[in-house]
Amino acid sequence: MSLELAATFAALGDPTRLALVERLRGAEALAVGSLAEGLPMSRQAVSKHLAVLAEGGVVSASREGRQVLYRLEPARVAEAEAFLQAVGERWDAALGRLKAHVER
Amino acid sequence: MSLELAATFAALGDPTRLALVERLRGAEALAVGSLAEGLPMSRQAVSKHLAVLAEGGVVSASREGRQVLYRLEPARVAEAEAFLQAVGERWDAALGRLKAHVER
DNA sequence: GTGATCCGCAACGAATGGGTTGCATGATGG
DNA sequence: CCATCATGCAACCCATTCGTTGCGGATCAC
Numbered sequence: 001m002s003l004e005l006a007a008t009f010a011a012l013g014d015p016t017r018l019a020l021v022e023r024l025r026g027a028e029a030l031a032v033g034s035l036a037e038g039l040p041m042s043r044q045a046v047s048k049h050l051a052v053l054a055e056g057g058v059v060s061a062s063r064e065g066r067q068v069l070y071r072l073e074p075a076r077v078a079e080a081e082a083f084l085q086a087v088g089e090r091w092d093a094a095l096g097r098l099k100a101h102v103e104r
Numbered sequence: 105m106s107l108e109l110a111a112t113f114a115a116l117g118d119p120t121r122l123a124l125v126e127r128l129r130g131a132e133a134l135a136v137g138s139l140a141e142g143l144p145m146s147r148q149a150v151s152k153h154l155a156v157l158a159e160g161g162v163v164s165a166s167r168e169g170r171q172v173l174y175r176l177e178p179a180r181v182a183e184a185e186a187f188l189q190a191v192g193e194r195w196d197a198a199l200g201r202l203k204a205h206v207e208r
Numbered sequence: 209g210t211g212a213t214c215c216g217c218a219a220c221g222a223a224t225g226g227g228t229t230g231c232a233t234g235a236t237g238g
Numbered sequence: 239c240c241a242t243c244a245t246g247c248a249a250c251c252c253a254t255t256c257g258t259t260g261c262g263g264a265t266c267a268c
Contacts, residue, residue, distance in 0.1 A: 006119045013114025014256095015107055025191055033214060045257055047216075052255095066214050066265040074192050081188035087129055088178050088185065118226090137244060149227055151245070156225095170235040170244050 004057065008080045011056025016041070017049050021058065021072070029062075029071040108161065112184045115160025120145070121153050125162065125176070133166075133175040 011017060020035055036046035050070055053059045057076030062069050115121060124139055140150035154174055157163045161180030166173050 002122070003119055006117055006122050008117075009113050009122075010117025013110055013112075013117040015110045016256095018106070018110050018113075021191060031214080032216095041256090042258065043215080044217095044259085048256075063215095068215065072191060077188050077191050081185055081192065084181055084185035084188065087125060087176060087181050120226090135244075136246095145226090146228065147245080148229085148247095152226075167245095172245065 004076070005080060005083060008056040008058060008076050011053045011058050012080075014049070014052075016046075017053055017058075020046070020049060020053065024059065024070065024072050029069040031064075031067040031069055033067065035070065108180070109184060109187060112160040112162060112180050115157045115162050116184075118153070118156075120150075121157055124150070124153060124157065128163065128174065128176050133173040135168075135171040135173055137171065139174065 012021070016039065019039070023035060024030060032047050032050065033043060035050065036043040039046055050059065050061070054061055054070075057073055059070045060073045062071075116125070120143065123143070127139060128134060136151050136154060137147060139154065140147040143150055154163065154165070158165055158174075161177055163174045164177045166175075
């Protein structure tokens with residue numbers, strides 16, 4: 001299956017990276033240093049996590065002076081969401097059929 | 105952040121497991137052996153992947169005679185979908201504000 | 209310029225992940 | 239019963255991941 005989709009899900013499959021995404025949800029764009037603040041690991045570790053998120057298409061980076069700003073990238077996130085919705089739809093459809101059968 | 109959510113995303117973050125989910129999308133429930141059929145790895149490897157999916161709440165297992173049936177578990181999938189939707193919503197809101205500003 | 213700040217790169221060790229094989233177990237069919 | 243089939247369990251190997259530290263390169267403030 002789609003390697004890109006797998007990379008996106010894998011990027012989200014870590015508590016630290018989920019926390020980073022949630023932080024980015026509350027701001028337009030944040031620098032590495034401010035994202036690392038408060039997390040129980042080094043700045044370089046956070047930087048690596050951000051690289052994984054970027055590889056998965058969840059965030060994008062842009063240099064701004066001497067700092068690097070990260071922001072959410074909704075396109076790939078929407079693809080992942082669509083996949084999950086499709087998974088659920090099959091089940092909803094089955095439920096619909098069952099309901100129709102019961103009500104007949 | 106939610107360890108459960110991270111486990112769910114991590115479970116989906118592998119091409120083989122995504123393929124398994126897609127197969128399960130087309131059937132009510134499938135046994136380990138039939139899920140392993142056609143995949144370029146041993147049955148035990150597939151069994152491990154299914155265990156990871158179950159740990160992430162994506163599928164559930166039930167013994168049926170001498171075979172174990174796996175089926176999709178929509179509840180946790182819906183939680184993951186809701187998270188992704190929330191991530192996108194922030195962006196949509198920002199886009200809305202931008203649009204409103206431009207049109208003023 | 210000089211010094212401080214923000215960050216990436218490289219090397220390293222410990223832990224995890226994904227695959228294999230061999231064997232044990234429990235249900236099925238004659 | 240006995241052979242067979244569908245799985246799980248355990249041990250092992252190799253590759254990757256996750257964290258660290260040390261260093262060097264830009265950039266800003268003065």
